Amino acid sequence: MAPEPISIPAGGTLLSGELSGEGVPVALLHGLTATRRYVVMGSQSLQRSGHRVLAYDARGHGESEPAADLGAALDAAGFERAVLAGASMGAHTAVRYALEEPDRVAGLALITPGFDPAEARTPAELARWDALARGLRTGGVEGFVAAYDLDGVAPGTRGTVETVLRQRLGAHRHLEAVADALEAVPRSAPFEEPAELSALRAPTLVVGSRDEPDPGHPLAVAERWAGWIPGARLVVEEEGRSPLAWQGGQLSKLIAATAADVRM
Numbered sequence: 001m002a003p004e005p006i007s008i009p010a011g012g013t014l015l016s017g018e019l020s021g022e023g024v025p026v027a028l029l030h031g032l033t034a035t036r037r038y039v040v041m042g043s044q045s046l047q048r049s050g051h052r053v054l055a056y057d058a059r060g061h062g063e064s065e066p067a068a069d070l071g072a073a074l075d076a077a078g079f080e081r082a083v084l085a086g087a088s089m090g091a092h093t094a095v096r097y098a099l100e101e102p103d104r105v106a107g108l109a110l111i112t113p114g115f116d117p118a119e120a121r122t123p124a125e126l127a128r129w130d131a132l133a134r135g136l137r138t139g140g141v142e143g144f145v146a147a148y149d150l151d152g153v154a155p156g157t158r159g160t161v162e163t164v165l166r167q168r169l170g171a172h173r174h175l176e177a178v179a180d181a182l183e184a185v186p187r188s189a190p191f192e193e194p195a196e197l198s199a200l201r202a203p204t205l206v207v208g209s210r211d212e213p214d215p216g217h218p219l220a221v222a223e224r225w226a227g228w229i230p231g232a233r234l235v236v237e238e239e240g241r242s243p244l245a246w247q248g249g250q251l252s253k254l255i256a257a258t259a260a261d262v263r264m
Helices: 070-077 091-100 121-149 155-170 177-185 192-201 219-228 248-260
Strands: 006-011 014-021 024-028 051-055 082-087 105-111 202-210 233-236
Touching: 006 070, 014 070, 024 091, 024 248, 051 070, 051 121, 070 091, 082 091, 082 248, 091 105, 091 192, 105 248, 121 155, 121 177, 155 233, 192 219, 202 219, 202 248, 219 233
Parallel strands: 024 051, 024 082, 082 105, 105 202, 202 233
Antiparallel strands: 006 014, 014 051
C-alpha cells in the first residue's frame, strides 16, 4: 500500500510527512540536513512487520516549511504514544521529547547521537557548522560539499559519503531554512546534564557507529548515552562493516525489536 501523505500544522507552519503500515506506532526522526527518507533509508521492513510508521520532514527540511514540532506530528498521525526512532539530530529531539512528555513515549531507538554537554558548543565546533551553513547559502549543494571535511572520512567510505550528501541536500525545497538549521541546531541542547537522562524509563536502544566510517558521530558519545539511560542497550556494527545506521533493513529490525518490548 502506498504511503498516505499528511500535512502537519505546527507553530503556524506546515510539516510534510507520510503514514504507512498498520500496528505499533513508530515515529522516524531524521538528522540535520537529511529528510524523512534518511532514517531507515527507504526500507519497508517496519511496515511489513506490523508497525504504523510516521515519517516527516523537520524544521524546514525536505518539503516541510521551516520550524518543527514532534508533538504536533504525533497528534496529526493520531499517535497517543509511539516508539521514537531518531538519527543524530532526531535522536536529540527524541530524548528531549521523552524528558518533557514521557507518557507519550513508548520506546526509544537513538541512532548515532552526537551530543555530549561536556564537549558540545565549543568555538571550533560551532565554526565548523557555520562554515557549512555559509557554503550552502553561497554555493548551494556544491558549496556545502566543498565546505565539508571529506578528508576526515575513511578513504573506503569517502565516495559513499559524498554521494549521500548530494542526494540528501538535493531533496530539500528550502535550502535557506536548512542553512538556518545548521547554525541553530548545534547551539541547542537536548539536555544540560547527563543526570537528566536517569529519568527516562522507556525501553531504549542506542545504535553507535565506529569512528573510522562515521567520525561525525563518535562511538564514545553513543557509549556514554547508553550508560546514562537506565537499562539502555548499545549496538554497534562489527569491525570493518558498514555502520548499522546506514543499513535501513538491519536498522529497522533493531527498531522492531525495541518496539516489541513496549507496552502501548
